[in-house]
Amino acid sequence: MGVDVGIVAQRGNDRAQRLAASLIRTVHDHGGHALVDEATGRAIDADSVPLEAMNDCAFVVSIGGDGTFLFTARETGGAPLVGVNLGEVGFLNAISPADAVETVETLLEEVHETGSITGRSVARLTATGDGWTLAPALNEVVVHGPKRGPAGGVDVEVAIDGETYTSSRADGVLVSTATGSTAYNLSEGGPLVRPTVDAFVVTQMCATEAMPPLVVGTESEITLTASGADAAWAISDGRNRQPLDLPETVTIRAADDPITLAGPSVNFFDALEKLE
Structure with a gap:
């Protein structure tokens, strides 16, 4: 059975939507099944599901700023989250757009090998x-x-x-x-x-x-x-x-259900330098 991966792109952001389309192809090429949120599905003409349907995904990719990440975390339940940063600071989003495909490939390999994702548990x-x-x-x-x-x-x-x-x-x-x-x-x-x-x-x-x-x-x-x-x-x-x-x-x-952050961690001190 293929691995389900959720993908949520920032609404109204063409760059985020293009990257979402690229990640869909990456997931499919590695034998997985990409679940795209409804707003992204309409933007890129792809099949979509409600966000709450991503709760059982192996992991969910949020593409955008910290606001998109918070929205994704709130709506998708307990699935591990990966943040791709298209914003200015990105304390919650550790992955650059250039590294997004490689990160998803690495996480898919981890799921295929171990059956789960390791990550950092974050309190809510x-x-x-x-x-x-x-x-x-x-x-x-x-x-x-x-x-x-x-x-x-x-x-x-x-x-x-x-x-x-x-x-x-x-x-x-x-x-x-x-x-x-x-x-x-x-x-x-x-x-x-x-x-x-x-x-x-x-x-x-x-x-x-x-x-x-x-x-x-x-x-x-x-x-x-x-x-x-x-x-x-x-x-x-x-x-x-x-x-x-x-x-x-x-x-x-x-909260009883912390969030799991998957993939590389944000360099906290580098992110601080971007604060005004």
Whole structure:
């Protein structure tokens, strides 16, 4: 039986779509079966499947920037992911377009020889509240007030494993993975964390009585209790939004299903040089 490989190309990006067509040929030439997402299939006139159908693939290739990678990770479930970088920085995408075909060939050989893919396991965050659970976040979960600025904040108490760390009015509080430390966390003044470190970062956003960002272990349970505002939201990776019925407590912990990153790893320090 042939190996199933998922391929997801950045929407509206001709370069990504051309590379997707090339990778389809590569997979087929090596006895595999390429599953292409619906948007890519329409762009290159290829048979396609819904993204969730890629969950059982040997691996899935994301072609684009970090946004495309996050979208692919969210929609394809637990399949190992390979990121081909067409963006500027690419903390999640380790493969250059020039190396994409060779990387896919190497991974196909590994699957044929061993039956599986080895890779680096990356923690995700899950956020739960009163009757709801957000989709797992690879970068961060944010509890956010109605708007940014002095009149738009929310009172948030931060507790780690049941012990209060801080309580203040703020625009919000952000909890990031090590992977996400270079994203929204960094723009809010949080620290950089090397991706191989098992840690989460808790960062207040423009708090009136700010405490330093706090690094905790991935086994920690983080609770954010929001109150004192007309509205607030819990947001996963900038897309999945849950309105909060204040006062409400949001519990954040490591998700049961981490992501496996396949193929070569990103050179973290080289990627940092591309940050503005």
